[in-house]
Amino acid sequence: MTTLIKYILTLLSLLWISTIHAQSVSAKVVDQNTGDPIPFATVMYEENKGVITNEEGIFNIILYKTPTAQDSIHISSMGYEEKAIALTDSIDNTIALVVKEFELKGVFLTSNPLSPEEIIEKVEENLSKNYYSQNLSRKKIFFRQSDLNKMNKVDFGFKKSTIEELDKQLIDSIAQLVPRSSEYYREVVGDFYGNYSNHKLYVDKAAELYDKSKDVSMDGLGKKMERIFKENIKPDSYLKIKSGIFGTKVQLDSITEANEDADRVKVEVEKNGESHTDNHHGFNEQIVSRISELYEQLFFNEDSKLDIIEKANRYEFTQEDYTYIDNEPVYILHFEPKGKKDFKGTMYVNTNDFAVVRLEFDNVRPLFKFGLLGITYRENVYRGKMLFQKDASGVYNPRYISLEQGSYFGVDRPLKIKEKNKNVKGRRLQNELSLALDVRGTELQKYELVVFNSEVISDTAYDIAPENKEVKASYLSKYDPSFWEGFTIMEPNEAIQSFEVVE
DSSP: OOHHHHHHHHHHHHHHHHHHHOEEEEEEEEETTTOOBOTTOEEEEETTEEEEOOTTSEEEEEEOSOOOTTOEEEEEOTTBOOEEEETTSOOOSEEEEOBOOOOOHHHHOOSSOOOHHHHHHHHHHTHHHHTOOOOEEEEEEEEEEEEEEEEEEEEOOEEEESSSSSOHHHHHHHHHHSOSEEEEEEEEEEEEEEOSSOEEEEEEEEEEEEOTHHHHHHHHHHHHHHHHHHHHSOTTOEEEEEETTEEEEEEHHHHHHHHHHHHHHHHHHHHTTOOTTOSSSOHHHHHHHHHHHHHHTSTTSTTOSOOTTTTGGGEEEEEEEEEEETTEEEEEEEEEESSSOOEEEEEEEETTTOOEEEEEEEESSOSEEEEETTEEEEEEEEEEEEEEEEOTTSOEEEEEEEEEEEEEEEEEEEEEEEEEOTTSSSOSEEEEEEEEEEEEEEEEEEEEEEEEEEEEEOHHHHHTOOOOTTOOOEEESBOOGGGGTTSOOOOOOHHHHTOBOOO
């Protein structure tokens, strides 16, 4: 037996043994008094290793060793007593936490209590010490992206056509086939290497959930439209496309060439089995880019849209109360814009080192809006949560980041497409299609990043860290919990669990 075969058999046996001994622990964490779920509670099962509950208070962890009498999970959440449960005990499907009874206000009733403004000043003074670190690390992460699109109105407003086939019935059928809503989800487990400026990713496993038919239906219509144009429009014609006072001239052969190029790309994509999102960039590269964007929007970064600390004088801060997070006392500060700033929310500041350990924010006005000549666009949703945890070196790192971005768009304009030809006798105008477009919709994207555990690595370890840039996500037409068997993830919410393509 060759050395290679021995190695493969040994590896397979180790994988088999680890699978046999893997233990899954799942439960829902709730408030003992109200029974309400507790989202984003911390569930630790080893030193520096843990998960958080999802929005519905549910968690799931995978243990790869047989628990001993000393092994426990520790569940904690802001304002609740920490609860420890031995892994050798039977763990209920529902775990109730008791509200923490504390008297913090007396501790802070000094002769010189800090005002909210003074607390924010100390937060700013300690930013470099609390957050900025060039240490490289290896993080076990879970990333989830949720895209929700909705068309509120699709009316192409047929008015006139000189092409018999291109009639009102066809135009209306095109409008009907435009999907009124669509969902797209992708989930990734892997190792994320680097710091805030240098990133590498090795994807262990990834999935995409979406309805392929909603892309195919429009593709079929495109083919039909192309055939009608080819049969009714002269090869040496050009199209004059006009919307309101604006117009442009397009050569017909350039449209044909573009369609042929698109067909070649589509065939190549299908031949290579590329996924829904792989048309321009690799899957690995896309995930790295999304995580980089999340890091860029951390409140202490210069390029972040969250200017709460940088422009603190433009916000009104009020101290609501005190509580505990990870057994550390924290100030609870609410903030609102004084004038035309963008955000409101709540931050939780450690009373000892003045680190923001939790931040919840929501925009109070569109971050960007445009409206002109029947075209409307608004970036009207920008909200999220950021949870931080101190590492062994005393620096705070993201434990969970959630960011939602949403927009509204509308087009209420006339559209005319005229075929003209200068090589024919008489009138240059050959054909005309006239529409009155009324299209409105919304888009919402949500990104979530969970860091399960983190360890500092050397420059050399970072340089040799593996990447699998050619990795592809597995396509799922419905959510399948067995797909993630053996992997620790953040449990999906009800919307993802119920996702299924209806044939």
